[in-house]
Amino acid sequence: MSRTNYEAAVDALVQASSICIITHLRPDADAVGSAAALTLALRQRGKQTRTVIGQRRDISANLFSIPTVDEIELVDELPQGYDLYVTVDCGSIDRTGSVARGIEEMAAVGRVLCIDHHASNDGFGAINVVDPVCESTTVVLLDILDRLSIQIDRVIAHCLYAGLVTDTGNFRWGRPAMHDIAARLMLYGLDTKQIALELMDASTADDLQMIGRVLSGLRIEAAGEHRLAVLFVPHEEVSTHADSAIESFVDYVRALKGTDIGVVFKEQAPEVWAVSLRSSAVNCAEVALTFGGGGHIPAAGYTAHGTPEEVIAQLVGVLS
Numbered sequence: 001m002s003r004t005n006y007e008a009a010v011d012a013l014v015q016a017s018s019i020c021i022i023t024h025l026r027p028d029a030d031a032v033g034s035a036a037a038l039t040l041a042l043r044q045r046g047k048q049t050r051t052v053i054g055q056r057r058d059i060s061a062n063l064f065s066i067p068t069v070d071e072i073e074l075v076d077e078l079p080q081g082y083d084l085y086v087t088v089d090c091g092s093i094d095r096t097g098s099v100a101r102g103i104e105e106m107a108a109v110g111r112v113l114c115i116d117h118h119a120s121n122d123g124f125g126a127i128n129v130v131d132p133v134c135e136s137t138t139v140v141l142l143d144i145l146d147r148l149s150i151q152i153d154r155v156i157a158h159c160l161y162a163g164l165v166t167d168t169g170n171f172r173w174g175r176p177a178m179h180d181i182a183a184r185l186m187l188y189g190l191d192t193k194q195i196a197l198e199l200m201d202a203s204t205a206d207d208l209q210m211i212g213r214v215l216s217g218l219r220i221e222a223a224g225e226h227r228l229a230v231l232f233v234p235h236e237e238v239s240t241h242a243d244s245a246i247e248s249f250v251d252y253v254r255a256l257k258g259t260d261i262g263v264v265f266k267e268q269a270p271e272v273w274a275v276s277l278r279s280s281a282v283n284c285a286e287v288a289l290t291f292g293g294g295g296h297i298p299a300a301g302y303t304a305h306g307t308p309e310e311v312i313a314q315l316v317g318v319l320s
């Protein structure tokens, strides 16, 4: 099965008159930026659209700075009766949460288009455009919107830029082309300083104090020849602070001197941890896949179950 079939994707989008767009659980800026940009583009083409996430948990407050994110619905089941279902930024079908079963059923009858950039994505759609060369799903999407002759405007450009600036760590990693794409998007009149401020820099004194508490618990663990920088964010902190503050931890451990792997365990529910892995020494996507997760080679994640000592032992076991 081809993982990058742009022609079939464009045909499917042109043919469909009603389209349901789905992005992943615990969405980030690339997830909601992709969903919003595609929704706006398809509306421009006169399509009937609905945009959903398969979870009840609120979308992180900072992401509402991206245009039309307030229109994304949180659902328990996949809305029925759409000609086409498009997943954006979902590296595997389980990342679609409560709508995964519905998507599986629609894929079986040829009605799912998967647009993504995760290396670990095996192409769960009936049609797939999975391009791991692209820095963000919004970059994959820009190519598709161009092929559909969509008129990019400031609002669509804002959505696309939000995914690009965050998934490249503020343009720290990516191809030279990421700067060309950013330059093109800026020319639609984006206030990139304000966009970055609203997306990444807005935190409260309470968030900052929580960051101090968690950082003071930093652990260095050995796993064979590897050294891990590990942070645990307990459930009482995860459940009472902004997602943007919780997601900022990984930046402290991604390249700590004397370590080669950064790990953040975020306790979503008691003893249920969303795990973030970062490394330039090991293939994070491969490690995450062994735990049923996935992602990119330098950045990946999975869900772990157990006490802090148990989840660290599970990871050390795989890395040793």
Ligand code: 5GP
Pocket: 091, 092, 095, 118, 250, 275, 276, 277, 292, 293, 294, 295, 296, 299, 300, 301, 302, 303
């Ligand atoms: P983060 O650590 O920022 O949450 O995620 C890093 C990368 O790994 C992202 O591209 C994200 O989509 C992917 N990822 C994180 N958690 C999971 C997971 O549980 N399953 C899969 N398939 N991918 C994940």
Ligand code: MN
Pocket: 030, 031, 089, 117, 136, 137, 167
């Ligand atoms: Mn992404």
